[in-house]
Amino acid sequence: xxxxxxxxxxxxxxxxxxxxxxxxxxxxxxxxxxxxxxxxxxxxxxxxxxxxxxxxxxxxxxxxxxxxxxxxxxxxxxxxxxxxxxxxxxxxxxxxxxxxxxxxxxxxxxxxxxxxxxxxxxxxxxxxxxxxxxxxxxxxxxxxxxxxxxxxxxxxxxxxxxx
Amino acid sequence: xxxxxxxxxxxxxxxxxxxxxxxxxxxxxxxxxxxxxxxxxxxxxxxxxxxxxxxxxxxxxxxxxxxxxxxxxxxxxxxxxxxxxxxxxxxxxxxxxxxxxxxxxxxxxxxxxxxxxxxxxxxxxxxxxxxxxxxxxxxxxxxxxxxxxxxxxxxxxxxxxxxxxxxxxxxxxxxxxxxxxxxxxxxxxxxxxxxxxxxxxxxxxxxxxxxxxxxxxxxxxxxxxxxxxxxxxxxxxxxxxxxxxxxxxxxxxxxxxxxxxxxxxxxxxxxxxxxxxxxxxxxxxxxxxxxxxxxxxxxxxxxxxxxxxxxxxxxxxxxxxxxxxxxxxxxxxxxxxxxxxxxxxxxxxxxxxxxxxxxxxxxxxxxxxxxxxxxxxxxxxxxxxxxxxxxxxxxxxxxxxxxxxxxxxxx
Ligand code: FES
Ligand SMILES: [Fe+2]
Numbered sequence: 018x019x020x021x022x023x024x025x026x027x028x029x030x031x032x033x034x035x036x037x038x039x040x041x042x043x044x045x046x047x048x049x050x051x052x053x054x055x056x057x058x059x060x061x062x063x064x065x066x067x068x069x070x071x072x073x074x075x076x077x078x079x080x081x082x083x084x085x086x087x088x089x090x091x092x093x094x095x096x097x098x099x100x101x102x103x104x105x106x107x108x109x110x111x112x113x114x115x116x117x118x119x120x121x122x123x124x125x126x127x128x129x130x131x132x133x134x135x136x137x138x139x140x141x142x143x144x145x146x147x148x149x150x151x152x153x154x155x156x157x158x159x160x161x162x163x164x165x166x167x168x169x170x171x172x173x174x175x176x177x178x179x180x
Numbered sequence: 181x182x183x184x185x186x187x188x189x190x191x192x193x194x195x196x197x198x199x200x201x202x203x204x205x206x207x208x209x210x211x212x213x214x215x216x217x218x219x220x221x222x223x224x225x226x227x228x229x230x231x232x233x234x235x236x237x238x239x240x241x242x243x244x245x246x247x248x249x250x251x252x253x254x255x256x257x258x259x260x261x262x263x264x265x266x267x268x269x270x271x272x273x274x275x276x277x278x279x280x281x282x283x284x285x286x287x288x289x290x291x292x293x294x295x296x297x298x299x300x301x302x303x304x305x306x307x308x309x310x311x312x313x314x315x316x317x318x319x320x321x322x323x324x325x326x327x328x329x330x331x332x333x334x335x336x337x338x339x340x341x342x343x344x345x346x347x348x349x350x351x352x353x354x355x356x357x358x359x360x361x362x363x364x365x366x367x368x369x370x371x372x373x374x375x376x377x378x379x380x381x382x383x384x385x386x387x388x389x390x391x392x393x394x395x396x397x398x399x400x401x402x403x404x405x406x407x408x409x410x411x412x413x414x415x416x417x418x419x420x421x422x423x424x425x426x427x428x429x430x431x432x433x434x435x436x437x438x439x440x441x442x443x444x445x446x447x448x449x450x451x452x453x454x455x456x457x458x459x460x461x462x463x464x465x466x467x468x469x470x471x472x473x474x475x476x477x478x479x480x481x482x483x484x485x486x487x488x489x490x491x492x493x494x495x496x497x498x499x500x501x502x503x504x505x506x507x508x509x510x511x512x513x514x515x516x517x518x519x520x521x522x523x524x525x526x527x528x529x530x531x532x533x534x535x536x537x538x539x540x541x542x543x544x545x546x547x548x549x550x551x552x553x554x555x556x557x558x559x560x561x562x563x564x565x566x567x568x569x570x571x572x573x574x575x576x577x578x579x580x581x582x583x584x585x586x587x588x589x590x591x
Contacts, residue, residue: 074369076506078529080524089453098532098536099539100535100536100539170370171371171373172530174375175373175530175535176529177535
């Protein structure tokens with residue numbers, strides 16, 4: 018069967034596009050405390066490289082299995098972890114809705130993240146795709162699952178800000 | 181060796197380390213000869229990753245590319261990944277399965293033990309060209325290294341004189357490997373961390389138990405304290421390998437691991453989801469943490485139930501790449517596997533406990549690039565190299581690393 022995109026009513030499609038864009042802007046604008054709110058309570062967020070993802074392995078470089086764990090990540094980043102200040106810029110394209118199963122929308126989006134360090138060094142930190150399961154809670158789209166599949170196995174230095 | 185370009189060690193000990201050792205390109209070249217091709221065994225991969233005859237993976241010893249494979253007789257071989265003809269990489273892929281090693285450039289073919297089998301157009305074309313009559317194929321195979329496997333871990337060496345692997349590791353080091361990987365490994369994930377610092381800065385960090393509760397603030401911030409621990413540092417007889425460990429002193433599982441009973445102190449933050457730090461008493465000996473470094477650049481890790489192997493590859497004087505293998509055991513229940521996955525959040529480049537280890541080396545690299553004649557100070561806990569029952573206020577395992585370094589480098 019050919020992989021394709023599902024045609025959805027303009028409204029739903031627009032809401033999903035907005036969720037994906039709002040998510041990236043929240044991270045890039047350092048509104049990280051908002052990040053957990055893009056997910057339902059019983060959620061899953063994982064950053065894993067393509068090789069592991071394709072081999073069906075489960076361990077990547079971040080793995081949160083509840084909204085509480087997402088909050089803890091951000092609190093740790095603000096209060097505990099030591100790193101050089103830096104920010105991300107997400108470039109996203111080609112969002113497609115692969116499949117709709119009941120309330121779950123399976124969505125994929127390609128991304129590139131450029132990392133800028135405090136002294137100005139810039140690099141392509143990460144490229145890959147988001148593999149999402151999006152659901153609607155009180156009419157609002159939320160991630161039930163977001164798997165960040167990174168093309169490279171390498172993380173340069175460290176990863177503290179979520180992608 | 182050219183004495184005039186050799187780094188001059190500041191004294192006859194291992195408590196002063198010259199900054200130059202982290203940047204000097206000539207010293208880097210010498211390390212490749214004297215350490216990575218010297219009297220050491222290098223970890224190159226897991227036997228189970230090349231399970232069947234013909235399976236191979238490519239990796240590095242130091243910065244020399246090598247192929248790790250299982251030959252058609254089922255024997256593990258480690259072969260330098262360089263064609264005898266003009267030096268092309270013989271295996272391009274990271275992994276695969278093959279019945280022979282064929283160089284794509286001019287089609288020289290080798291068997292899986294590295295013996296040269298045929299040379300394309302070796303007899304010429306239409307009676308002209310071809311290799312000279314005295315070209316002896318049997319003398320132009322791939323370079324095959326001495327190889328040994330211990331508890332499923334494959335090691336190789338360029339050295340003809342280094343002791344057999346088990347002896348070289350010594351009993352205490354073998355025991356810890358048996359404990360952590362001896363039950364078998366189920367690979368849960370692999371990844372790499374690329375760092376802007378000399379490889380030795382990372383290996384010092386691995387052996388640096390002094391910084392653990394100071395640089396890494398996650399546990400303190402969230403008041404994750406485990407009570408009644410004792411710990412210490414074991415060094416191999418020559419000081420080259422180390423294990424830093426903690427052992428829970430009580431047998432009552434709840435006392436150490438139940439996240440609900442973690443000590444809460446005012447002003448501390450608490451975890452919204454404390455299942456992150458949930459674990460179980462996995463080892464009868466009560467060991468809750470054991471970081472083992474096998475000289476010079478291999479690490480066997482147990483942090484509660486988070487098990488991993490790490491290999492730090494030099495990538496030029498001022499860069500290195502840390503490869504991680506995160507694993508569980510074949511006996512793990514689903515619940516135990518899930519706990520290991522959760523605990524994987526503590527480690528690696530995104531590890532809430534230890535991400536700082538990826539960045540501090542780069543800061544030292546930047547801090548020490550100037551004033552190359554100056555030195556660091558490594559004398560917490562004395563100036564000698566010997567096992568210690570004090571785990572935190574000592575840098576003895578770092579001194580052990582430099583003992584091994586000076587032994588190998590002859591400086
Ligand atoms: S370089 Fe390998 S065959 Fe020529
Ligand atoms: Fe550390």
